[in-house]
């Protein structure tokens with residue numbers, strides 16, 4: 001089984017951290033500054049019976065100028081071509097306008113989408129429930145999976161769920 005997986009989400013939600021953890025080496029640039037990842041970075045996670053090709057997709061945000069508009073189109077086309085989309089959010093910051101824009105884009109494609117709630121090491125379990133409540137009516141997510149990309153909590157479970165969609 002093999003397939004392409006696109007990771008999208010606002011800057012700093014932890015996309016590169018997750019990729020680095022899964023691939024086990026520093027393939028994507030990590031930074032506190034937004035927009036550091038300018039290129040589509042691919043990492044391949046291989047097990048005995050599966051191969052996951054991850055794509056760190058930049059450019060999913062409201063375009064401010066023509067170049068941004070072009071990048072947006074490239075990004076949306078990428079979403080159309082992959083087998084699965086991981087929409088990653090930051091458990092600490094909650095729903096923002098940037099997220100709403102991304103959700104509108106997700107509705108334009110037919111690709112299955114997981115909601116990945118990252119940084120759960122920074123919140124209380126009760127807070128997690130209210131985040132799930134907030135998001136689950138906005139889009140028909142195939143799975144909702146809380147993780148900590150930094151500490152590795154539940155990342156194995158996420159990989160197992162991904163495998164079902166390859």
Ligand code: GDP
Pocket residue numbers: 009010011012013014015016017018029030031032035037118119120121122147148149150151
């Ligand atoms: P990206 O812009 O979505 O690629 O985000 P990065 O992977 O560059 O992460 C942005 C910041 O969030 C970095 O300082 C990471 O160390 C931090 N971060 C990422 N994942 C987690 C997590 O699960 N828990 C905590 N506490 N911090 C995280």
Ligand code: MG
Pocket residue numbers: 015016017028029030031036037056
């Ligand atoms: Mg990044």
